[in-house]
Amino acid sequence: xxxxxxxxxxxxxxxxxxxxxxxxxxxxxxxxxGRFLRENKQQLQDALAQDLQKSAFESEVSEIAISQSEVDLxxxxxxxxxxxxxxxxxxxxxxxxxxxRKEPFGLVLIIAxxxxxxxxxxxxxxxxxxxxxxxxxxxxxxxxxxxKILAQVLPRYLDQSCFAVALGGPEETTRLLEHxxxxxxxxxxxxxxxxxxxxxxxxxxxxxLELGGKNPCYVDDNCDPxxxxxxxxxxxxxxxxxxxxAPDYVxxxxxxxxxxxxxxxxxxxxxxxxxxxxxxxxxxxISQKHFKRLQGLLRCGRVVIGGQSEENNLYIAxxxxxxxxxxxxxxQEEVFGPILPLMTVRSLDEAIDFINHREKPxxxxxxxxNSQVVKQVLARTSSGGFCGNDGFMHLTLxxxxxxxxxxxxxxxxxxxxxxxxxxxxxxCLLRSPGMEKINDFRYPPYSPRNLRVLLMAMEERxxxxxxx
Amino acid sequence: xxxxxxxVKQxxxxxxxxxxxxxxxxxxQLExxxxxxKERGQDISSALAADLRKNEWxxxxxxxxxxxxxxxxxxxxxxxxxxxxxxxxxxxTQQDEPYIHSEPLGxxxxxxxxxxxxxxxxxxxxxxxxxxxxxxxxxSELSENMANLLATxxxxxxxxxxxPVINGGVSETTELLKxxxxxxxxxxxxxxxxxxxxxxxxxxxxxxLELGGKSPCYVDKDCDLDVxxxxxxxxxxxxxxxxxxAPDYLxxxxxIQNQIVEKLKKSLKEFxxxxxxxxxxxxxxxxxxxxxxxxxxxKGQKVAHGGTGEEASRYxxxxxxxxxxxxxxxxQEEIFGPVLxxxxxxxxxxAIQFINQRKKPxxxxxxxxNDxxxxxxxxxxxxxxxxxxxxxVHITLxxxxxxxxxxxxxxxxxxxxxxxxxxxxxxxxxRSLQNDEAHKARYPPSPAKMxxx
Numbered sequence: 001x002x003x004x005x006x007x008x009x010x011x012x013x014x015x016x017x018x019x020x021x022x023x024x025x026x027x028x029x030x031x032x033x034g035r036f037l038r039e040n041k042q043q044l045q046d047a048l049a050q051d052l053q054k055s056a057f058e059s060e061v062s063e064i065a066i067s068q069s070e071v072d073l074x075x076x077x078x079x080x081x082x083x084x085x086x087x088x089x090x091x092x093x094x095x096x097x098x099x100x101r102k103e104p105f106g107l108v109l110i111i112a113x114x115x116x117x118x119x120x121x122x123x124x125x126x127x128x129x130x131x132x133x134x135x136x137x138x139x140x141x142x143x144x145x146x147x148k149i150l151a152q153v154l155p156r157y158l159d160q161s162c163f164a165v166a167l168g169g170p171e172e173t174t175r176l177l178e179h180x181x182x183x184x185x186x187x188x189x190x191x192x193x194x195x196x197x198x199x200x201x202x203x204x205x206x207x208x209l210e211l212g213g214k215n216p217c218y219v220d221d222n223c224d225p226x227x228x229x230x231x232x233x234x235x236x237x238x239x240x241x242x243x244x245x246a247p248d249y250v251x252x253x254x255x256x257x258x259x260x261x262x263x264x265x266x267x268x269x270x271x272x273x274x275x276x277x278x279x280x281x282x283x284x285x286i287s288q289k290h291f292k293r294l295q296g297l298l299r300c301g302r303v304v305i306g307g308q309s310e311e312n313n314l315y316i317a318x319x320x321x322x323x324x325x326x327x328x329x330x331x332q333e334e335v336f337g338p339i340l341p342l343m344t345v346r347s348l349d350e351a352i353d354f355i356n357h358r359e360k361p362x363x364x365x366x367x368x369x370n371s372q373v374v375k376q377v378l379a380r381t382s383s384g385g386f387c388g389n390d391g392f393m394h395l396t397l398x399x400x401x402x403x404x405x406x407x408x409x410x411x412x413x414x415x416x417x418x419x420x421x422x423x424x425x426x427x428c429l430l431r432s433p434g435m436e437k438i439n440d441f442r443y444p445p446y447s448p449r450n451l452r453v454l455l456m457a458m459e460e461r462x463x464x465x466x467x468x
Numbered sequence: 469x470x471x472x473x474x475x476v477k478q479x480x481x482x483x484x485x486x487x488x489x490x491x492x493x494x495x496x497q498l499e500x501x502x503x504x505x506k507e508r509g510q511d512i513s514s515a516l517a518a519d520l521r522k523n524e525w526x527x528x529x530x531x532x533x534x535x536x537x538x539x540x541x542x543x544x545x546x547x548x549x550x551x552x553x554x555x556x557x558x559x560x561t562q563q564d565e566p567y568i569h570s571e572p573l574g575x576x577x578x579x580x581x582x583x584x585x586x587x588x589x590x591x592x593x594x595x596x597x598x599x600x601x602x603x604x605x606x607x608s609e610l611s612e613n614m615a616n617l618l619a620t621x622x623x624x625x626x627x628x629x630x631x632p633v634i635n636g637g638v639s640e641t642t643e644l645l646k647x648x649x650x651x652x653x654x655x656x657x658x659x660x661x662x663x664x665x666x667x668x669x670x671x672x673x674x675x676x677l678e679l680g681g682k683s684p685c686y687v688d689k690d691c692d693l694d695v696x697x698x699x700x701x702x703x704x705x706x707x708x709x710x711x712x713x714a715p716d717y718l719x720x721x722x723x724i725q726n727q728i729v730e731k732l733k734k735s736l737k738e739f740x741x742x743x744x745x746x747x748x749x750x751x752x753x754x755x756x757x758x759x760x761x762x763x764x765x766x767k768g769q770k771v772a773h774g775g776t777g778e779e780a781s782r783y784x785x786x787x788x789x790x791x792x793x794x795x796x797x798x799x800q801e802e803i804f805g806p807v808l809x810x811x812x813x814x815x816x817x818x819a820i821q822f823i824n825q826r827k828k829p830x831x832x833x834x835x836x837x838n839d840x841x842x843x844x845x846x847x848x849x850x851x852x853x854x855x856x857x858x859x860x861v862h863i864t865l866x867x868x869x870x871x872x873x874x875x876x877x878x879x880x881x882x883x884x885x886x887x888x889x890x891x892x893x894x895x896x897x898x899r900s901l902q903n904d905e906a907h908k909a910r911y912p913p914s915p916a917k918m919x920x921x
Contacts, residue, residue, distance in 0.1 A: 016824070018848075057912070087867035098865055103850055105873070182874065194669050201665035204658065204679070206878040209672065227904040234911055271912040281912035356484075369901055378896060382571055385895035393897055397566050399555035400895035405573070406650065410674040412893070425880065427853035427868035428846060429861055433692045433837060439858075443702055444739040444749035446525035454528055458506075458536055 003172070004136075007164045008107065008179045011134040014161040015106050020132045023079055025159070029129045030078070032157035033122065034071045037064055040153055044118060047145035051117065053284035058239060066396075067122040073398055073415055074130045081130065081419045084428070092438070097430040102423040104132030105206075106182035111173065111196070113188045114286050115242040115336075117143035120210075121150065124185045127418025133183070134162040138176060141169050142286055174199075181205050183422060187244075189334075190407045208411030208421055210244070211404050212334050213361040217247035218351045218377050220368030221256050228367045229263035232340070233271060235391025237318045240283035241338035242290075245363040245385070245392040248335050249324075250342045251351040257342050261320060264340070265305050268318045276317055277310070285314040285337065294337040300330035301341060348373060352380045360384075360406030363392055384408050472640065475632045476604060476647045480575050482629035483602040488572060491550055495543055497597050497626055501590070502539045504625040505532055511621065512586055515613040519585060520707065521752040530706065531587040534864065538591050541866055541883055542598045549598075549887045552896075565898040570891040572600030573674075574650035579641065579664070581655045582754050583710040583804075585611035588655045588678075589618065593631070595886025601651075602630040606644060608656075609637045610754055649673050651890060655712075658875050676879030676889055678712070679872050680802045681829040685715035685859065686819045686845060688836035689724055696835040696857070697731035700808075701739065703859030705786050708751035709762075709806035713831040715859050716803055717792070719819045722812040729772045729788055729810070736773070736786050745783050753782040753805065762805030765798040769809070794822070816841055820848045828852075828874035833859050852876050 019025060037044070044064060048054040054063075074081075084099040108128045112121035121139055128135045137154075139147045151165045166176055177184075177199035186196045187210040200207045219228055236247050252260060272279040285291040291314045298307055298316075301324030306317035321341040324330055330341050345351045355364070364383035366374045374388035384404035387394045394400055395414075403412025413421050441450065469477070487493055505512065512532060516522040522530070553568040576596040580589030589607050596603045605622070607615040619633040634644060645652075645667035654664045655678040668675045687696055704715050720728060740747040753759040759782045766775055766787060774787030784806050792799060792809040799809060813819045823832070832851035834842050842856045852872035855862040863870045863882070871880025881889050 055912075061910075087865070089867070090865060093861070093865055098862075098868060100868065101846065101854075190672060193672060197669035197672065198666055201662055201669055204661060204665065204677065204875055204878065211672070223901055224904075227901050230904060230911065231907075273913075279912070367901065371898070374898060378569070382892060383894065386569075386897070388896075388898040389901050390897070390899045393561070393564075393899065394566065394895050397555065397558055397561060397895075397897070399557075400566055400568065400897070401893060402895065405892040405894070407672050410672065424850065424873045425869055426851065426873070427862050427865075427870065427880075428856075429854065429858075429865060429868065430842060430856040431858040431861065433695045433835075433857050436695050436698070439699070442529070443698070445741070445747065446523065446749055451525050451528065454525075454533065458528070458533060 002175050004166060004176050004179055007136065007166070011107050011136060011162065011164060015104070015134040019159070020104060020134060020162055023082060026078060026129055026132060027075060029158055029162075030071055030075050030126065033126065033129070034068065034075070036154055036157040037068050037071070037122075040149065043149060043153070044146070047149055048118065050145040051114070051143040052239065052242070052286060053282075054239065055281050055283070057281070058283070062239065063116055063118040066119055067126075070123045070126045070398065070415070070418070074126050074419070077416065078130055081416060093429065093431075095432060095435060097428075099428050101426040101428050102131070102419070103426055105422065105424055106133060108133040108135045108183045108185065108422060109138065109176070109181040110135060111138045111184070111186045111188065112140055114140035114143035115239060115244070117146040120187045124187075124413060124418065127413055128183075128185070128422045130419045131422035133422055136164050136166055136176075136181070138166045138173060141167065183207070185413075185421075186210065193409070208403070208413065209409045210402075210411075210413075211362065211407060211409040212244045212336075213359050213404070213408040214248040214331075214334055215245060215361045215363040215365065215383070216351075216355045217250045217365040218348070218355075218367065219250055219252040219256055219260065220348070220366070220370065220373050221253055222369045222373070223367050224369075225256065225259040225263040226266065229260055229267045230270075231367075231390050233264055233267035233318070236340050237268070237271070237282065237338045240285060240316070242283075242286060242336055243392070245395060247340070247365050247391060248361070249331065250340065251345050251354060252342065253346070254344045257322065257344055260342065261304050261322070264320050268305060272318060276306075277308070277313075277315055282318070282338075285316055288314070290337070291316070294335075294339060297330045297335065297337065297339055300324050300328040306338075348376065352377065355381050360404070360408055362404045362408035363387070363394075365391065382406070470643065472634060472643050473647060475634060476575065476644075476649075478629050479602040479604055479632055482627070483572070483574055488600045488602065488630065491546055494598055494600055495546060497631075498539055498543050498594065500625040501594065501597070502536065502543075504621055505536055505539075508621050511617055512614075515611075515617040516586065518613040519582070519611040520710070520754060522707065523748050525749070526707070526751070527586075531584055534587055535590050535594065538594045538866060538883070538886070542594050542887070545884065546598050546887075549884055561897065561899075563900070565896075567896050569894045569896050570599070570887075571894055573890060573892055574601060575604065576601040576890055577604045577606065577644070577649040577652045579652070579654045579656065580605070580607045582608040582610035583707060583712070585614035586618075592653050592881055592886065595881055596651075596653075596890045597631070599887050599890035601890055604644075604649070605631065605633045606641060607633065607635065609635065651675070653879075653881065653889075654678065661877070674879075676871065676881060677877045678870075679830065679875065679877040680712045680804075681827050681872070681876040682716040682799075682802050683713060683829045683831040683833065683851070684819075684823050685718050685833040686816070686835070687718060687720040687724065687728060688816070688834070688838065688841050689721050690838050690841070691835045691857075692837065693724065693727055693731050697728060698735045698738075699858050700833075700835075701732050701735035701786075704808050705736065705739070705750070705806050708753055708784065710751070710754065710804050711860070713853075713860050713863055715808070715831075715833050716829070717799065718808060718810045719813050719822065720810060721814060725790055725810055725812060729790060732788055732808070733773050740786065744786055745778070745781075750786075753784055756782065758805070759784065762803065762807060765803060765805070765807055769796065769798060772810075774806070816844060820845065823849050828872070828876055830872045830876035831855070831860075831862070850874070
């Protein structure tokens with residue numbers, strides 16, 4: 001019997017009561033979530049500023065507005081999503097009713113990380129609620145200010161019999177994972193992803209894992225370096241580089257590198273001024289631990305832009321490295337900070353080879369005026385998602401599923417994909433007791449004649465030969 | 469390096485050569501698979517007869533025909549399913565190209581089982597090939613003849629490096645599971661499902677687990693009992709009850725229990741004659757261990773029909789049990805044999821409550837002439853799939869996904885769902901480098917206007 005036993009039990013009972021099934025209930029919860037975002041906007045921005053020194057702009061576009069728009073999308077589409085999905089029938093089932101029924105799984109666990117602590121817990125929550133589940137939230141204990149608001153303020157906006165917030169660090173999370181859930185949604189590192197999946201396996205709990213990796217960024221010779229640098233810099237240094245889909249490293253020719261470096265300097269100066277440390281638009285590293293890790297990466301290769309760091313401020317300057325070796329730490333682990341290593345390659349083929357020798361990343365980028373080059377990079381690699389000629393803009397479309405592949409993850413969400421992820425798709429066939437004569441063929445005793453007829457039917461290419 | 473590692477490595481190298489990417493290649497492999505079934509139908513049939521005493525009819529109608537249908541459907545639809553799928557744009561991406569691009573995952577492992585040893589290995593394989601993967605097959609060693617046959621004929625028709633067949637027992641399977649795959653589809657028991665998922669977790673390999681459970685069958689007072697019992701008898705006793713979606717047990721009002729028994733008996737006689745042992749259409753239990761297991765479930769029960777077995781031929785008579793106690797062993801595990809327990813309940817609500825106190829089953833059946841009863845049963849329970857007023861048939865429609873939920877499994881396949889299961893659906897956005905000014909608003913220092921999403 002542990003701290004979570006009672007809560008898990010309570011949520012299960014609430015689910016069994018059927019409370020979350022009607023659309024009206026789910027709508028009320030989603031509306032509550034919308035009100036939570038609107039009524040607490042200032043406090044949320046303050047909390048994000050406290051945890052990550054996130055600017056109001058970044059908080060708005062990447063946390064609050066995106067969560068709000070997912071709530072709105074779900075509210076607009078909920079009834080359509082909940083409808084039974086009719087499917088095409090074959091000859092034998094012409095007179096029947098065949099459809100897929102979307103049902104909640106039951107009790108869902110959502111484990112969120114610290115880098116977009118609001119977005120990465122609320123957007124999955126929208127899907128879980130819309131699909132009719134009861135939900136246990138486990139926000140990251142590292143982004144403390146947001147954790148506090150989620151624990152103390154959010155529950156007031158939701159039906160507390162169907163939602164709970166679990167608090168704690170790795171030890172508590174381990175204990176939480178010993179309980180049986182009907183679905184687990186995890187965002188975090190591949191290392192912990194393995195632990196979550198192994199724990200889920202004990203209960204045969206399906207999972208969606210949103211993990212990470214090193215997102216390569218190929219920059220072709222045929223492009224305007226300043227435009228590319230603007231885009232690279234913005235997506236790299238956003239949230240101080242602490243973004244799972246940020247461009248992690250650049251692959252380009254020696255010539256392009258020489259043009260890119262001054263262009264990157266221009267972009268950084270334009271965005272953050274001559275003294276980025278005093279710019280209100282640049283955030284800070286989440287913790288001592290990560291700061292120390294990133295400080296270590298500053299020693300890799302050669303610093304050509306930035307390189308400054310300040311421990312008591314958890315500040316790392318927007319940095320660009322060149323002459324890095326594959327074996328150095330900055331090319332071995334996901335950077336997850338405001339450091340951009342540039343690696344030179346002699347050709348597109350070499351770049352693609354380099355990428356394909358590594359784990360499949362969560363995102364992959366290619367910059368070129370030549371759409372054929374972009375399409376080639378896309379066709380010859382694999383990744384969770386892909387954007388040609390920009391950074392992680394693909395995430396802003398709710399019509400595109402967001403998820404990884406290989407070690408960058410499994411499953412996806414956003415928009416309707418969230419609803420589908422948190423639903424069991426139940427195959428339903430409603431037959432009538434009549435028309436029994438049609439079934440005669442399938443019953444024993446079997447005569448050779450039956451077999452001959454069946455074999456003849458199988459010869460016909462386009463017929464539906466199921467004679468059940 | 470062990471032989472198994474070598475084979476998997478070879479499959480991966482073959483995949484990395486890129487030859488599975490063109491649709492033409494995949495279609496040719498699927499056409500070869502179709503040829504294999506048409507040309508070697510007899511051999512397949514003989515293997516099924518040797519393993520499970522399946523007759524030719526059952527081999528075709530219960531195994532091969534579904535694979536052929538899946539093949540036809542897949543060959544026809546592949547160009548459509550593999551094409552890029554454009555998606556709705558946002559105001560900011562009006563000039564761009566957003567779409568979902570389907571890609572192969574890489575090397576897929578399919579672990580089969582023994583009850584439909586051909587279908588349950590080859591039908592998933594169709595989707596895996598169509599999606600452009602290399603596929604490692606591990607047929608069940610319990611259906612030995614089929615395992616050996618597949619190891620022989622598959623390389624005769626399909627690319628030898630891309631689609632190897634690996635045979636062996638528990639230790640070979642354990643070794644195989646140490647290798648890294650890009651998707652594992654496993655059909656079998658809940659216990660082994662956990663082992664497979666745990667092994668997959670080490671490599672962050674996604675899994676589809678087709679497991680089992682006790683599929684309940686509720687028979688309402690208001691229904692045509694003749695038709696219901698005929699359909700139930702057919703689905704329950706086919707393959708001697710060794711079907712993951714067979715109706716496992718019946719729930720009905722005590723007032724109709726006797727009628728149900730009589731009508732089931734009538735249908736059984738119609739199907740298999742007076743003595744099912746003499747019928748060419750009645751199967752046998754796969755092995756001695758399962759024979760003993762199923763026979764022990766009958767012990768101490770009220771036998772309304774059958775109840776006997778013959779160890780030497782692994783024959784168990786079609787058996788009906790009445791007034792079964794929910795605590796008894798026959799109600800604790802998936803029966804997977806020709807034994808049909810009938811449990812009495814006094815209302816639809818009681819039946820629903822009984823079902824919901826147990827693990828979510830792979831299939832659920834309800835017989836009633838009253839639409840409201842059917843709707844309520846479906847609405848207040850959960851299961852992998854449902855057929856109302858018949859059994860099993862929902863899994864034969866390839867537009868319906870076939871899979872479980874909770875302890876009966878995760879993920880699904882058949883038809884388009886197969887293609888999706890074995891593909892990575894990659895989100896793509898193609899933009900242009902022109903007109904960077906249009907993006908000015910997003911760059912720091914803090915812009916005047918917030919971009920609208």
